[in-house]
Every structure is written in structure tokens, then in C-alpha cells.
Amino acid sequence: MKIKIICALMCLLILSAAVSCGSEDTTDPAVTGDISETIAETAAEETSPPRIDSLLDISLNGEAYVMLLREERAFEFYAEDTGDIIDTAVYNRDRSIEERFECEINYVLKPGLWGSAAEFKSVIRGAVMSGDDAFDIVTGQSNIVQPLNVEKLFVNLLDTEYIDLTKPYWLESYTEGINLNGEVNTVAGEFAHSCFSNANVIYFNKGIIDENGMTYPYEDALNGTWTLDKFFALAESATKDINGDGVLDGTDIHGYCSYGNYLQPFFSSCGLEYTEVGDDGRRVLRTPDDRMIDVAERLNAFCRSEHYINSDKTYGGQDANLMEQFMNGKFLFMGMMLEGTETLREMEVDYGLLPYPKYNEEQERYYDTILRRYTVAAVPTTAKKPDYSALILEALASEGYSNILPKYYEIALKDKYIRDEASSKVLDLIRSSLWLEFVDLYYNDLAFSDYFAGYVESSSGGTFASSYEKNRKSWESKIEKLYESFEG
Incomplete structure (x- = not known):
């Protein structure tokens, strides 16, 4: 299926440095024209942030560029101007890029979930x-x-002319972790x-907190003091045998519910990694x-x-049923x-939002991982x-950073879904704590990033x-083979 985007003429109002510094306008708007036009122009200036990329506005001479998308998340790139604020932002981004570089962006959609x-x-x-x-x-x-990186189907983006992976719209831990032998x-x-x-996060039921006389964390x-100890203490205090039958099962209240996907994040949140950089620069x-x-033994006991x-x-089931029971x-x-x-x-009862906990208060920062369903991009050879x-x-990332993510973040998340000011502040904290690890990025090739989650539930x-050491030779061999696949 191909969806062709026809270039639409737009007036892209970018506030100049002089105006953004607040220079005073002494002209009487009543003399120069319709005041409604002045207000509209001012609003556009105030809501159109300047670009932060370093791209020149070069012409691609009307050429069409085709993107392959997974149809289930095509909305991240392709949208009609429906009036929904996110759809409109996506639509405007793509029209802006088409006009800026005098090109067309076309899309091919294919089923792209794990199945x-x-x-x-x-x-x-x-x-x-x-x-x-x-x-x-x-x-x-x-x-x-x-x-597909190991099959050499994609170009090394570090060798292309216009990508600048130091810009804030690229996920730094992804770029660092994916880089093998100088290839991204x-x-x-x-x-x-x-x-x-x-991003993987922890939700908590405020009703259960209130019923137990506990304090929202x-x-x-x-304050940077949300730790594994405090997580365990609250979870243990909340567990309750509702029907009094002496058996704690799915009909009762438990401290924490998840499955492997949401146990693994504790490993990174406690500041742990499977690998480290050796003397030769390799993992x-x-x-x-x-x-x-x-961490492993205590989570296993828990x-x-x-x-x-x-x-x-x-x-x-997994996510859908998990959320249903949380809402219950x-x-x-x-x-x-x-x-x-x-x-x-x-959900009728209020809920709150938290990062995954640190190991202890001395840990420098939070580390919130991202489930492997997020979107990545590549340029085929x-x-x-x-x-x-x-x-x-580069332009898609730059415009997304300036004009789409802020709307998703401030309006879709904070205004529509997040229920209190404290959760909004936590959301800021989570955004600044995103983290991806080398072994998780090469999940398919190394096949042991979920080992921690498997152990803690065993x-x-x-x-x-002892279990880790039994797997050492196999894991080291996989790492070596991964590096070899990028050589030559």
C-alpha cells in the first residue's frame, strides 16, 4: 500500500533572533492593518520554535523519497490534518520538510508487529x-x-553527509550502544x-496507598531517594488476603504484578549492565x-x-490483562x-507514576529503560x-523534537492522561532518565538480555x-561473533 503525499504550500513562520529577544514594536497596529492578523501572526511566532538542526535548505528537485513503515504505528510519520493536535503536528511536519527541501515523501505500509x-x-x-x-x-x-544490521543491509549513517548524532533529538544511549567498530x-x-x-515505568494505585495509611512515594x-528497599517495603505492606481463606492468589491484593518484560528493567534501574568497555574499546x-x-537474589526472593x-x-495474556487487573x-x-x-x-481510582527504583540513595541517577517496541530507522544500501x-x-527527528514531542508530552500526556502535578514532575524525571544498554540493543543477536528477569522468577x-558463570562462555562467544559480523 502506498500513500502519496502531495506537497502543500505553507508559510513557515520562524522567529528571528532579534524578535525572540523581545524587541519593542512601536508601530500602532490600528494604523497598519487588521488587529486580528497581528494577533494570529504573534501566536504563530510564539508557538513555532526555531529549528535546532544544522541543515541547509537545499533543493531535492521535486524527487520522491519512499519510507517503509509498520502500519500499526504509521501515525508516527503519516497523518491527515484531522484537527487532532498530534495528527496535525505530524501532518505539518511532513509538509514543512517537503516544502523546505522541495521533495515528496511517500509511504509504504506493512504489518510490523512481532507476530x-x-x-x-x-x-x-x-x-x-x-x-x-x-x-x-x-x-x-x-x-x-x-x-538486520549484521546482514549489512543498511548504510553506516556515520558516513553520510547530513546526520548529526550529537543533536538532542537523537537518543544518545542508543547511538553509543549500537555503535560497533565505528558503524551506526x-x-x-x-x-x-x-x-x-x-519507556518502562511503575504505576501505583492511590486507593490502596490511602487504605493502608501510607504516603505517596x-x-x-x-528527591532521588526512591530505592529498591522502599519499593519492597510498600509492596509488602499492601499485600492482603481479601477473602480470608489463608491463600494469597489472584482474588487478593498483591504488592507488585508484572511479567518478564517489566521485571528486567530493575536490572538497569539499579545501575547494572551485563558488559563494560574493555581496554581495546570493545564490550x-x-x-x-x-x-x-x-539485586538478583533479593528480587528472586521477592x-x-x-x-x-x-x-x-x-x-x-500480557499487557491488556495486566492493566485491566490494575484498574480493578x-x-x-x-x-x-x-x-x-x-x-x-x-480507571476510576486515581493512580500515580514513578520511575523504576534506584539501588540505593547513593546511586547518581535513575535509569529508565525502553521496551523493545519503539521505532528505529535505517537507510538501505x-x-x-x-x-x-x-x-x-535528520529533518524528521529535528522537527519531531521541536513540534511533535512537545505536544505529545505536554498535551496528550500531561493534560489528557496524567492526573496530578506530582506525576507530571515525575514524567519530567523519567524523560531525563531514559537509558538503553548494549546487550538489550543487540537482543536478537546476543539472546541473553532477559536472563536477569528469567532468573528472578525462577x-x-x-x-x-553460579548460574551466571555457567553461561559465561556462551555469552562471551556471542559477543565475539557479533563483533566479527561487523568486520571486513
Whole structure:
């Protein structure tokens, strides 16, 4: 399916440096023209932030550039001007880019969720391997598109002319983690707001907090003192045998409910990584230290206790059923993506928002990971003009940063979904704490980023350290093979 975007003439009002400094206008608007026009122009100036990219306004001579999108999140790139503030912002961004560079942006939509991973990869692989220049940019779910890096289907964006990955609209931890042997073949950034909406966060039920006479943990979160100890203490205090049968199950109230996707984030939130940079600049597997062992063993004990309940095993399904039971008041804490706020809008009892906890108060910062469903982008090696594909990608990220994410953040999230001022402040904290780790970025290639989550839910009885060591040679071999795939 191809959707052709026809260039529309727009007047893009960019406030000059002199005006933005607040120079005084001594002209009487009653003399020069209609005051309503003056007000409209002033509003446009106030709401149109200046571009922060370094791109020159060059002409692409009316050429069409084709982007591959996953149809389930095509709205991140393609939208009609429906009047919805986000749709309109996306529509205006693309029209602005088309006019700025005198080009057309066309889209091809294909099913691109995890269930269609093989087919989506085949579309990309088939085009590139056959020498077909059907796509100038490909986008898609991170754990579907990124694994194609090792097949050398994408250009090294560091070799293109117009990409500047030091700009704030690119996700820095992604760029650093994905870079192997000086190659960055896929990027994540604010061309798509899923790099923020898919952040892993903790929700809490305010009704359960109130019933137990506890204090909302906002102050701890904002003061940097929201820790694993405090998370455990609140979760344990909230657990309750509702029907008095002496058995804690899905009919009762538990402290925390999730499944593997929302247990793994505790690893990073406690400041842990599977690897570290070795003397030669390559990533090498770490040896578990006291901190890593302590986090793993304590979470394992917690998950084997009555205070934790696995949503997948207890309620069936994953995200949808997990949120349904949270809305029904079945547990105090829930791990979920930030975009879960859209569903929780229907929740009758108030809820709050928190980052995943630190290991201790001495930890310098929070680390909030992003579930592997966010959108990444790449330029195929068969793109007609890779430098100009990179230019459009840079412009999409720049305009998204300036004109789309602020609307999603301030209006869609803060005004429509977030229920209190404290949660809005926590949202700012989470946005500044986004983090992606090397092993998670190469999830498909290394296949052990979820090992921590698997261990903490296990009941095998072995220690984390011994189990980790049993896997060491296999993991080190996978890391070595990954580096080898980028050589030559």
C-alpha cells in the first residue's frame, strides 16, 4: 500500500533572533492593518520554535523519497490534518520538510508487529538483496529492524553527509550502544515518539496507598531517594488476603504484578549492565559483583513471595490483562510502558507514576529503560541517494523534537492522561532518565538480555552468581561473533 503525499504550500513562520529577544514594536497596529492578523501572526511566532538542526535548505528537485513503515504505528510519520493536535503536528511536519527541501515523501505500509516479524524483515531483505531501490528509508520495531544490521543491509549513517548524532533529538544511549567498530546502521530518536512512550515505568494505585495509611512515594522519587528497599517495603505492606481463606492468589491484593518484560528493567534501574568497555574499546562481559548479586537474589526472593504475582500466569495474556487487573485494584504496583496511561484514563481510582527504583540513595541517577517496541530507522544500501535519505531522517527527528514531542508530552500526556502535578514532575524525571544498554540493543543477536528477569522468577534454587558463570562462555562467544559480523 502506498500513500502519496502531495506537497502543500505553507508559510513557515520562524522567529528571528532579534524578535525572540523581545524587541519593542512601536508601530500602532490600528494604523497598519487588521488587529486580528497581528494577533494570529504573534501566536504563530510564539508557538513555532526555531529549528535546532544544522541543515541547509537545499533543493531535492521535486524527487520522491519512499519510507517503509509498520502500519500499526504509521501515525508516527503519516497523518491527515484531522484537527487532532498530534495528527496535525505530524501532518505539518511532513509538509514543512517537503516544502523546505522541495521533495515528496511517500509511504509504504506493512504489518510490523512481532507476530509479523519474519514477513517485515523479508520485505526489507528482499528489496536490498535484489538491488531494488524501493525504499529510501526503512523504519520499524526496534527488535525487528535492528537485527538486520549484521546482514549489512543498511548504510553506516556515520558516513553520510547530513546526520548529526550529537543533536538532542537523537537518543544518545542508543547511538553509543549500537555503535560497533565505528558503524551506526540504525538510529532511534524523536522522529517517532515511541522512543518515549515505550519507556518502562511503575504505576501505583492511590486507593490502596490511602487504605493502608501510607504516603505517596512522590517525594522520594523527586528527591532521588526512591530505592529498591522502599519499593519492597510498600509492596509488602499492601499485600492482603481479601477473602480470608489463608491463600494469597489472584482474588487478593498483591504488592507488585508484572511479567518478564517489566521485571528486567530493575536490572538497569539499579545501575547494572551485563558488559563494560574493555581496554581495546570493545564490550566485554562483566563478572557479577556484590551489587548485581544482591539485586538478583533479593528480587528472586521477592518474586517467590506472596507479595508478587505474575500477570501472564495468573490472569492470562500480557499487557491488556495486566492493566485491566490494575484498574480493578488487584495490586499496588504495576510495571508497564508509559503509553499505558492511554488505557488507564478509564480507571476510576486515581493512580500515580514513578520511575523504576534506584539501588540505593547513593546511586547518581535513575535509569529508565525502553521496551523493545519503539521505532528505529535505517537507510538501505540500495537507497537512490543515501545522503539525501539521511537528510530527510535528520529533518524528521529535528522537527519531531521541536513540534511533535512537545505536544505529545505536554498535551496528550500531561493534560489528557496524567492526573496530578506530582506525576507530571515525575514524567519530567523519567524523560531525563531514559537509558538503553548494549546487550538489550543487540537482543536478537546476543539472546541473553532477559536472563536477569528469567532468573528472578525462577525457583530452581541455584545462586545467581553460579548460574551466571555457567553461561559465561556462551555469552562471551556471542559477543565475539557479533563483533566479527561487523568486520571486513
